[in-house]
Amino acid sequence: MVSSFGPLLRSLRQAAHLTIEELSHASGVSVRAIGSMERGASRGPQQRTVQALAEALRLSDEQRAELVEAARAGRPRPRGPVPGACELPREAGDFTGRARELETLRLLAEQAGPREAAVVASISGTAGIGKTALAVHTARQLAEEFPDGCFYVDLRGMDSAPLTVATALLRLLKALGVTERRVPSDEEERAGLYRALLADRRCLIVLDNAADEAQVRPLLPASGAVMTIVTSRRSLSGLEGARQIPLGQLTDQEAAGLLQAIVGGKRTEADPDGVARLARLCGNLPLAVRIAGNRLLSRPGWTVSQLAGRLGDEERRLESLAAGDLAVAAAFALSYRQVSGTARVAFRRLALAAAPDFGVPLAAVLTGADLYEAEDALEELVELGLLTSPYAGRYVFHDLVRLYARTQLEQEEPVAVRQEARVRMESWLLDVAGVAGRWFKDGAPPPEWRSTVTLDSRQEASDWLQTEGTAWLEALRSAARRGEHATVVEVVGSLDWFADLWRPWGHWREVFELSSGAARAMGDRLQEAVHLNWLSWALTVERRHEEAEATALRGLEAAREVGDVRQQGWALAYASEALPRASTETLERDLDYSRRAAELFLQAGDAEGYPQAMMRHMSALRRAGRFEDAVEHGLSVVATMRDPAYGGSSAMVSYGLGAVLSQLAHACLALERWEDAVEFFHQALGELSAHPILQVVGRAQRGLGGALRQLGRIEEARKALTEAARLLEECGLTEEAAKVAEELGDLPDPA
Template sequence: MPLGERLRELRRTTGMTMEQLSEASGVSVRAISDMERGHIRAPQPRTLAALAEALRVTGAERRRLEEDARALRMHTAAARPRLCEPPRAVTDFVGRCAELDLVRHAAETGSDSSPVPVVVVHGQPGVGKTAFAVRAADLLRDRFPDGRLHVDLRGVDPEPATAGEAATMLLKALDVNPRRIGSTDEERCSQVRATLRDRRCLLVLDNAADEAQLRPLLPGAGPGLVVVTSRRMLGGLEGVLRIGLAPLEPAESAALLRAIAGQAADPAAAGDVETVSRLCGHLPLALRIAGTRLANRSGWTVGNLVARLADADRRLANLHTGDTGVAAAFALSHAQLSGTGAALFRRLAHVPGADFAAPLAGVLTGSDPYDAADRLDELVELGLLQHEGADRYRFHDLIRLFAGERLRVEEPAGMRAATRTRMARWLLETTIVAGRWFEPGYGCLPEGWDGPVPLATLEEAGEWLQAEAGNWLAALRIAAEAGDDQLVVDVAEALHWFSDTMVTWPGWYEVYGLSRTAAARLPDRRLEVVHLNYYSWAATTCVRRLDEGARAALAARRLAVELGDVKEEAWALQYLGTALRFSGRFEEALDAFRRAQHLADLVGDHDGYLQLFQGIGLALMSLGRHVEALAEFRSTLREVRLRPVAPRPALGATLLARFSVAQALVELGRWREAIREAELAMPLAIEYGEPGALGHVHLAIGMARAGLGAAAEARSELNRALELFQGTAHEHVTGEVRSALAALRG
């Protein structure tokens, strides 16, 4: 039975006139008459509920009434032209499961009396915000029988849609009589909010420009849901759920490529598919374009696509098909930048490392860090830059390429070269200042230094050096390419003591490779032997190139003997001994260490002398002579109190001796003594700040706990040691840790 006839029958059954029903329900006589005659579309849920209450309709009869109303709404919607219809959903949507669950949960929290949930989906250009919103609307269509409406707010156009224009479109889509649509933007937005209050609609406001454009359109209480997409975070909106979309996971990228292009589905192409995904930065728009180009060229393999995308200078040009291009998507955000924002954006292409902080951005533009931070936030807001932790930033790989294109187009070569040189020199000068905090002869800021980086303490200096390692290492390459040999040597020398806090970093191999080459070109031959020794240490200890480390140590020793430099000869013998010990040549290593210690003592090199007890002890441990090794380690603890050694070298020597004593006691089966020694080493390791040293402390405690039969405690300590050793040059120790854990499980 049609809805109008059912309403008339129910009214007559109750004996009510239209006027009486109007008075009881609050619905106008005209509206009731139009409904009964079928002259207007189905009433909204609130109107129907008021009529049902007045007619005392309950149970099955009320459900039939609601079903008739729903069927009429669907018939009416199908019969009229569809306005604000969502765009076609992609058939190969992948990933975003967690994010879609968040939208689904938000939809479930809505009710007639609570504020309409608003979800803001934000992210960089090309990350798939619109596709995500359309996918969410499609999955939730059954929850919103009154419709799913989509409005493109044209937020990145030169003239975005006004709230009033969007409201007019929505009112027409919501079947509001054109003659009743308000004459002002404020009136139309108010009508949208009032109309949505009674309707179970899902509203997608796509490509929003800013908060001011959105606020007038957002409904108050009601049973609907609003999904907003924007390149901006829209931080000024309160009480909304924000979902930031990141590039896809590698497996999702591969799945998308396979769904688009048949060539990518061949298992033999898996490696090339992975490479294409990486070259596209796992960005959905780039992946879709790359996949479409591949699918449209039946003669291509995925390898052909890899070859096209491998050229960084042509990659963005190759990520273009038809009227869609990655660079064009970036350009829309770029066009919205202020003049200073655009200058910073292109100059950030000079940054060589993966991430950076505001002071480096300030150097590139000649501004102070606070002004630079404001401009960086502008780039983040437009999706052209990403936050990396609390105060660092990074480019998406493809946006970095776009910034580089803008830099080449907008600045002449001379200006680009000058900016690059200024950046590199600032990085290296700051590196020298920070590194000298760790040198026994310095240990403070130079008088009058007023750089933009906080380096007032050793801890601040160390944090900066670690955070900016990728940038200052690249700057060192720039100085080496320019032939600035003295600067290269000065930087490497300033980092010598700091390197002990990052022993496992493989970058030292390049640092001291560059400084060795630079020192060989300078007139001071002593610098050449010093940096040959540093290079030997890096080759042996940091990257485990043992033959190379031994050859460098032997070359350094020959040159030291030629120059009569006994101190550097001792260091060369020490580094040779380390390479020999790592190579399993323990007797030869022991001999080299003992000769080195004699020479160090002869010339009063107390730092070198103390370190050699460690080398001798470790060689003896490898030979199974644990009692002798224990005596050597304890000699360090005695001598460090007797010799004039600077505080930080003394800390390092004491730490090494303590955990080595613990390890020797473990080998001797003296478990409780080993634990006591390791516990004395623990605060020293924490203060020193080198993960591998702390790992050795936990290893000693774990092995001692295992020896005492405390399996659970041993596993905890050994797992902690494993975490600290992972991904470092201490990986040769991880086999020992895993074997110990396996023994505990057995």
């Protein structure tokens, strides 16, 4: 007859003259666990525990075998899955989308084998994104692959008191057929028994709504043909060996499909535009789409567009996305309750950010924290699914989460505090924008300038201005609304040269409208002239030629009123640039504007404006067919600018010289002076590199390619034209880029 494990262990320990504490120290098994075994509370410890005890007791082979057999006899005999225990929850029957994630989970299931490490998948994402639905749907789809049962436990990770590991193990063991009286009281023993039972079975376990890694680890089998799917609002990136499956929002098509599956095809097919709008207002969030669908089901008289109209009001949207005990705001609230300290403040105040994404420095400004603390706060919010981080250093709200954050901001912070935070954020954005812009006019920022961002190069300045474009533009609008006219004029005054480098942005007209309006409100006619001239440039970029010319002439009038010769020159230069190049009707005005502009720049001693005007004048001469005159003027200007006594900013003068050389080269092209054209284009490209405006460089490369082709230097021509096509496409001149592509296609094939 096999001895009971507890009495046998006690007799062997006493024979070895060891106390429980001494045996614990020697074996590594806890005092509590040994006590439970000897009392009979734990009758069948796992094999590794028995081996550790045998080693510590220095048992003979016969004694060791007897102890192992006693442990084996004490282990409960599994009875198979218990009906009704840890059953998968009901599916709604309208699961939609997630094809890629389903395929990933199916492939993972195929890896589950008896001699392999147990497969673990961790599905993470924000509240309402469909984590549980995906896990349960997957389990039902794969049920035949796991004949020993599919089990589900809600770990209640967002509750104030999540499910304990011991309770979760108790439920799983009972579901696996272990009677409650045979379940060990010790948590470690429970976990060991759980792993032992699963080692010889093919099961799928869904651990839903996990709080963190510590709650999950004891519930993961070590090996065997078992697959565990964990869901959590946190990423659980600390789970070793787990396949991470982050969930994003549904695609437009998937969200519309889910709505149709809930409501029925008749109503959705009658209003496809309403379906698309409703899904968009729900942020393609599955929970929100389901609630909207349920509301439509309970109101058969409503059309889809009627509900979309109600959700169109941002102030009422979250309130409207509730049906029965389902509510989007309540789902977000569970996550928000987990947040504390700086992260809580950051979550609320980031709702003030105008841009769809933001970085650590902005969060630091809004919270008053340093960069490290702000980054930790943002990462905590990502962990809880309240933010996503599409790439390093940038963070994004889901649209509905942003609305929830705004609601919490309004409820928890006084109006004065909110306003102070907004003004602090916008002042910081405008300060950095102004300093970044000066990189392209005056060089590096003042050495005493300090901020939460570094702008140690033109590239860093350009990257910041483009990345934060939406944010600083909204800050500029706010400053204009508050009547901070001097700030608007000063900030925009630093951005004119950068604007030339970022022509495709599409907002420069508004920027210069704001600044010229601010100058006018200040009664500063000189600054109004400056900013009207830049506004004329922006209108020209948008090909609004008549408005551009009229605006430049308004700038000319303002400059004349204050007697500023330099700005009169710029006004005429921009008026020249505004004229459409394809029109012969404007040719005489072009020649007149550009000639007068050059004369005024010489009178004012403007070393940067003079080559700009002459470049435009040479362009007009070429349009008039006066190519020899264009070459003559070009050579004269080049000689003047290469005189060591010629002044001006080196970078801007270099750009102006490059622009003149490019016009000179184009004139040589027209005269079929191919060698001269190639030489002048090469010189032009070297000078233009100081301030590389894409369309100017692209057109120079195109001209160079044409000249090289005429000289039979085909591979060099191919290289130049390829670069021209890339640059012109990048700056939005798609028609020109297409023509260059045709020219490339006409080149002979390589020998």
